[in-house]
Structures are given as structure tokens and as C-alpha cells.
Amino acid sequence: MSDLVSLQELITTAGFGPDAVMAGAHQLSAVVREIELQSTDTLGLMADPADHAIVFQGPEGAAFELLLPKLKALRVAAAFVCTEPDNVLASTRWLADRIGLPVIACLGWPPLQLAQELRAIVHGSVVERGTVCAQIARELAGKTADPGLVVRTLAESARITCSVVGADDIVLAGPPLRRPGGVTVRVPVVAPGRVTVTTSLWLVSELNVVTQRRADLVGDALGIAAIALSAWAASSRLEAQRDATLKGNVLLQLLSSRGDAPAHTVEQATTLGWRLDGWHTAVCVRPDPAPDTARLETLTAKVSHALASAVPEMEVVRMGTAWLAWATQTSTVAPDLFDSHVAAVRRAVDQLGRHFVGGVGAPQLGLLGLVDSLIEAQQLAGAAGRAAGRNPVEDARVSPTRRLVMAAVSGREVVARSARLLAALEASNDHALLQTIETYLALESSKAGTAEALHLHRNTVTKRLDKIESVLQLSLDDPETRLALQLACRARTT
Amino acid sequence: MELGARLLGSGGAGDPHLMTQLLRSAWPQGVLSVVEADDLAPDDLVIAVGLVGSVTAFAEKPAAGEEFAAAFQRLRSHLGSDRSILVSSYETAGVNALSALLVSAQLHVPIVDVDGMGRGLSWVNQTTYDAAGLAICPFVLTQPAGHTFLVEATPGNEAERYVRSLTVQMGGWSSFAGYPLTGAQAKGFGVVDALARCLSLGRALSEAHQQSGGDVAVGRSLAATEPGGRYLGRGRVVDMRWNYAAGYPVGSLIVMLAGEDGRPLRVEARNEYLAIIDLGEVVAAAPEIIGLIETHSGIPLLAEQVVRGAEVDIVIVAPPVRWTEPAFAERVSLSRVGYDLEIGVS
Numbered sequence: 001m002s003d004l005v006s007l008q009e010l011i012t013t014a015g016f017g018p019d020a021v022m023a024g025a026h027q028l029s030a031v032v033r034e035i036e037l038q039s040t041d042t043l044g045l046m047a048d049p050a051d052h053a054i055v056f057q058g059p060e061g062a063a064f065e066l067l068l069p070k071l072k073a074l075r076v077a078a079a080f081v082c083t084e085p086d087n088v089l090a091s092t093r094w095l096a097d098r099i100g101l102p103v104i105a106c107l108g109w110p111p112l113q114l115a116q117e118l119r120a121i122v123h124g125s126v127v128e129r130g131t132v133c134a135q136i137a138r139e140l141a142g143k144t145a146d147p148g149l150v151v152r153t154l155a156e157s158a159r160i161t162c163s164v165v166g167a168d169d170i171v172l173a174g175p176p177l178r179r180p181g182g183v184t185v186r187v188p189v190v191a192p193g194r195v196t197v198t199t200s201l202w203l204v205s206e207l208n209v210v211t212q213r214r215a216d217l218v219g220d221a222l223g224i225a226a227i228a229l230s231a232w233a234a235s236s237r238l239e240a241q242r243d244a245t246l247k248g249n250v251l252l253q254l255l256s257s258r259g260d261a262p263a264h265t266v267e268q269a270t271t272l273g274w275r276l277d278g279w280h281t282a283v284c285v286r287p288d289p290a291p292d293t294a295r296l297e298t299l300t301a302k303v304s305h306a307l308a309s310a311v312p313e314m315e316v317v318r319m320g321t322a323w324l325a326w327a328t329q330t331s332t333v334a335p336d337l338f339d340s341h342v343a344a345v346r347r348a349v350d351q352l353g354r355h356f357v358g359g360v361g362a363p364q365l366g367l368l369g370l371v372d373s374l375i376e377a378q379q380l381a382g383a384a385g386r387a388a389g390r391n392p393v394e395d396a397r398v399s400p401t402r403r404l405v406m407a408a409v410s411g412r413e414v415v416a417r418s419a420r421l422l423a424a425l426e427a428s429n430d431h432a433l434l435q436t437i438e439t440y441l442a443l444e445s446s447k448a449g450t451a452e453a454l455h456l457h458r459n460t461v462t463k464r465l466d467k468i469e470s471v472l473q474l475s476l477d478d479p480e481t482r483l484a485l486q487l488a489c490r491a492r493t494t
Numbered sequence: 495m496e497l498g499a500r501l502l503g504s505g506g507a508g509d510p511h512l513m514t515q516l517l518r519s520a521w522p523q524g525v526l527s528v529v530e531a532d533d534l535a536p537d538d539l540v541i542a543v544g545l546v547g548s549v550t551a552f553a554e555k556p557a558a559g560e561e562f563a564a565a566f567q568r569l570r571s572h573l574g575s576d577r578s579i580l581v582s583s584y585e586t587a588g589v590n591a592l593s594a595l596l597v598s599a600q601l602h603v604p605i606v607d608v609d610g611m612g613r614g615l616s617w618v619n620q621t622t623y624d625a626a627g628l629a630i631c632p633f634v635l636t637q638p639a640g641h642t643f644l645v646e647a648t649p650g651n652e653a654e655r656y657v658r659s660l661t662v663q664m665g666g667w668s669s670f671a672g673y674p675l676t677g678a679q680a681k682g683f684g685v686v687d688a689l690a691r692c693l694s695l696g697r698a699l700s701e702a703h704q705q706s707g708g709d710v711a712v713g714r715s716l717a718a719t720e721p722g723g724r725y726l727g728r729g730r731v732v733d734m735r736w737n738y739a740a741g742y743p744v745g746s747l748i749v750m751l752a753g754e755d756g757r758p759l760r761v762e763a764r765n766e767y768l769a770i771i772d773l774g775e776v777v778a779a780a781p782e783i784i785g786l787i788e789t790h791s792g793i794p795l796l797a798e799q800v801v802r803g804a805e806v807d808i809v810i811v812a813p814p815v816r817w818t819e820p821a822f823a824e825r826v827s828l829s830r831v832g833y834d835l836e837i838g839v840s
Binding site: 066091 | 750773
């Protein structure tokens, strides 16, 4: 995988024939990392000459022969001497062969010129990298380097296939990520002036078969492109923030107006491209539990992408710690279409992960209908959850009784009191006890039913219930206690 | 003596064979009296002689035989001393190991067993005398045609430069007489018993060669009998490289050791063998004396005599004790002779 130059490549590229190799011919596969020009006076100054080839401007003769074991001990790759081959006597060749140190005689080469020539060969990859990076910089200079331009420039100037990737690996430009077994070069795009390297934008190039030399070139090229892209990232970020703020403000005014929105608000909504007439089906997605504000900002793109994939032409607006979205149809939303919307939202929420829940409001007509559907979606999302008896996505088809129960268990105060009531059980770290009491209460306090549902013996259920009473210091014979515990179990968050 | 002189030359100091011939011609009896350094009177006057310049030129343009005595005589007359005068070599190695014997034989001057090097070294001021601050001057240079120069005053490190310039003009080599010392100075700062060691090493090498054969290596036998001696192994010369840009030979010889542990030893030379490198480590270095002994002849090879394919035993012989003393050691260290092999790598 390494692209370091071997000694054989070095002497072949430099134009030396096999006759120039005085000794150590079986060591020509050794890699050469650097070329050094050394004289007797400077030999002692070499810091770490391992894998270096040394061009000697003296010593010669016996002094050079005496030097060979020391060079070998320093793991020098080869010694170049600027003399005719006949001047390298048999004892020098014999010793170099014995210790495995190649000696190359270069007749007619001034040592300095030889060292420069060899160094250019050894560092050819660096020169190539510099040339490619310079060309990319030239191509992108003075332009607004958006993701599309960057991807095209890298492909045309350096034959580098890369993608511009946003938060959660959403591809903004370039081919989709394959995540193969090869090497992935990933360079962050950091906005100018930002001290930290936390970023939500990357340049990613996936390389199936790669040499170190190619990987270094791609890394450097992407680094240059990332600098050019950082200006676009900064302006896009500002634009997105301004856009999100505007949308949030307009939607908030619509929600608070309850359908009687002022003319300028309606005008702003229209300017944003929102359709206020027609039938609206609203969706609310929220993280459960809510992360910090910085994370919410980066999640917006991910949620928008997931919802837009689920329901085409859906408007998505972040509102506090949740995202509101709606789709608009010109005609009545038939039940099967609503069902398909709900199913699509369920898939989107599943795709977002287990820390997201959502609600889908009933289709409603006009501006007032939009507001009602959005409010209903918010309420349903608040009631949704991943605890037993709750669903990750609740929709408007839920029964009035379930809606009542969900409303009863989704309030902040109820959640807090429930947590306190079940604290002793939670602290016991015995998940089986929580599972048992949840099942027992859901099955109308039937020990036989609980045993069957949990695949336990009835006596085990009885013992667990006894333990639950002991831990909670409550009697399950009391109907009010059972009702309170059932509500508390529903109110548990994930 | 000749074998010992070759070994002490450590690959340099020239071939002593020609000087042996001169000595035999001048003194066919082959017997000379040698005064030990301990027997020197404090106020005795000791003059060091020898050849300076190119030993190769000496081989190509041999001496008439009188040049060393002439140089000695000229310096003695210049000094005008009424003290008893003795002669010594400034370098007991290679051609110079026998130069003082030649003067002694020709002039009937007593020879004292002390010198300023105790082995082969490249420069005329590379002596324990100079390291101790004793003056090389006045000194005399003479060549076969009789051209003679008397240098009255110059410091040791400058003397080498003048000597090199003059000897080039004098035909490549010249005879030298200098380092006039008192008996106390020669005894106190010279390498004593240098001639004795040369003779001892030659005899040991000769005996080792006679005993060698089969699995017995001449180098191993020599190292075993010589205190501080080391035998690094037997091998063939497989590679070499010489550079003459500096005006003198600088190079490397690669000896591939034989056997299961076969590996190359790298011998670094600059006129003489200066160091041996084994597996990236310096395992021998000047002032240790390095010998590459040709296995079939048992003769230590001079650096310029080594050829590819030659089979040699590599032997290390301990340096003269004087050069290991702290006050003198730095003068013959590798870094002092231009071989900076200590490279720091953390």
C-alpha cells in the first residue's frame, strides 16, 4: 500500500544501470524516505538517518570502508559515492555485501547535483500533491464555491470523486455514500474564524483501492477545497438561520391568531410559498427527551430530510423543541390517503431513531383548519411515547377514550408525579417488577392473565406483586392505588 | 640483517640488498664491533647517517659507496669536535639499516646501536630526536658526483622540505649525515638496540621460513616467536590501487584471506604499510610494523613489490617501545601522517 520509493526505483529513475551497484544488490527493495548530502564533517550531525540514502562528498577509500558498519547500524538505506566503480575496492564491496548496505557508484556526478536529482525522485509525490492543490486553489479562487462547484472541480482537476455531506451524512452534492470497506478520506469544513472544529459539513471521498500516496493527495486536495467551501458554509448557515427564524415567527403568528390572522401575516406566509387554502394534514415531530439547543439546530436538516422523503412537498418549520410540518391537498383527503400519510410519518420517525416521537393531526380545510390540524398534531406528539401502552406516533384516528388517557398522562406535572411514585421501583433496577406491574394493571389485575402474557408461573407473578407492594409500600388491593399506578406507568418516558 | 631491515621497513624504506652489496665490498670480513647505547659516555658525539630521497632512484643510480662516509666526514670536520665520535643510522630499516655499518667499515669509526626511528618511516624529521626537540642541524647532504650541501640551521619540520628539494636536484637521492647528539641525548631519546632487533627479527624470520611448509605458515611461526607479534592470516592479493598525485605512493592493497573465514583485509599504504582494516575495523596501525611476507620465499615484500596474485602471510610486529611512550606516540599516529580514519558518527 506504500508509495515510498524503493532503492531500485530510485536508481532506475535516476538512470543508473546495474553496473553502478557496487554492493548490496539484494537490498534494492528497501524504501528510501530521504536523500542526504554528507561529508566527513557533517556525518555526526545526522539526527535520524534511518531509511535515508546518503550521497557522499568524501570520505573515500579506507575511510568510507570504515564507515560502512556505522551506516548500517544507523539503518541507512544506501550510500552513493561519486566516483568510478573501479575506485570502490574489493574489500569495500565485500563488506557492504556482507552487511547488506547497497553502495552505488555514480561516475561524473557532482555530489550536490546528484543529491538534488535523487531528492526530486524521492519526493515526487509531494511535488505532485503541491501541483494538484495549486490547480484546485486556482480553479476555486474568486468564486462562490458552492458544493456543486467544489465536487465538479475536484473531479475535473484531480479526478477525485467526493461528496459534500451535511449533518447525519445527508449528501448535499456528489454521489451518495457507499460506506465500503475501502479508505474514506473525510475533511471537515470549518467556517472562517471558528475556534472549535465542531462542524456539520464535510468533504468525503471514498476510495476503494488506494495507496498512501493517493490518500495523501486526496486529503490535501480536499483540505484546499474545504477552505474554499467554508465561505459558502458560513453564508448558508446565516441564511438558513434567518429563514428558520422568519418561518418560525410567521407560523407562531398563524397559530396564535386561531384562523383570524392579520393581512400582513398572511402575505408573509404566501411570500414563503405556503398554501393556506386547501386541505392540510399537519405533523409534529419532537425529540424525546429534548436535547440541548445546539443539537436541535443540527437536527433540523435531518428531520426535514426525513419528513420530505416521507411526504413530498411538506413544509417543515422548527418551533421550540419540536418541528411542525404540513402537507396540502386541493381536495378532500380520503381516509386511505390519510392512512398512507400516517404510515409515511411512522417510517420517518423510525428512521430518525428511538429518541423521536410524533403526532399526525386530522386533515382540515383552510387557514383555520391548518391551525387546528397543527395544534392537534402538537397535542398528539406530546402524548406519543415509547413506554408501554404508548405509540411513537399518535394520529387523529385515536379514540376519544385513549385521547383522554393520553392527555391525562402527558402533562409535565403528571410525568413528574408519576416518576416520584415509581421511584422506588426504578431504583430497584429490577426491570421485571416494572414489566410485571404494567402487565398486571393492563390486564385488569389478573394474575393468571399476567402469568400467561409474561410466560411465568402464577406463583412467580404473586411473589413479584408482593415484592412490588413491599417496595412501594402500597396495597394493590386498593382500586385507587391501581388506577394511580396504571397512569404512572403510562406517563413514564423512555 | 637484510631480512630484518625489510621487515622493519613495514613495506617502505627501500630494498636493503644493494646496501648489503656495498657493505660486503667495503668490509669483506663481515665482522664489526658495535657499541651498545648503555656504553656511551655522556659527552660522546654521535652522528646519524643514512640515505634520503627516493630509494627507487637509489636502485636505479647506485652509490659508488663513498658518499655516506663523505657526508659523515664533512659534518665531522664542520663540527671540529675533539670528543670521541661514533656513527649511527637515523633509520634502522630498509636501505638505511646498513648505512651506518658501511660508514663504520669504511672509516673505522665505532658504530653505536641507537637510531631515531627503530623502523621505517617516511620523513627525515620523523624521529624520536626531533620529537624530543633535538636539532637535526647541522646536517650534510652529498651525492655521487661529490656535490655537497651543509645546512647549518633549520628546524626539523622545515628540514624535510629542504631535503626533498635538494635531493631532486641532486639526482633523486643523497647521503645524509646529521643529528649531531651527545651520548646522553642519543641514549636518552633514541631507539636503542635497533640494530640488535633488526638482526633478531631477520634471524627469526629466516628460521620461521626454514620451518614453514605444509600447514606451518612462516608468518604464524614468526608471530609466535616475536613478543607482541600477531599473525592475521594468509591470503592472496586480489586488488590494489595506487595514487602518485602527492609525489609519493599512496594506495590500498586487498588481501583475500584463505580458509573458511575467508574475507578481505585492506592494507593502507603511504610509502609504508600504515594500517590494516578488517570488517570495517582498524585492526593494526602505525607505529605497529606491518609485514606482508611472501610465502614461498619468506621475504617481506616492499609495497612496490606487491603484485596481484601474490600469496602473503600478514604479520604484525610490535613497534619500538620508544614510539609508544606518550611524549612520542603522536608523532607517528595515523592522523599525523595524513590518514584521518576516525570519523565520528553518533
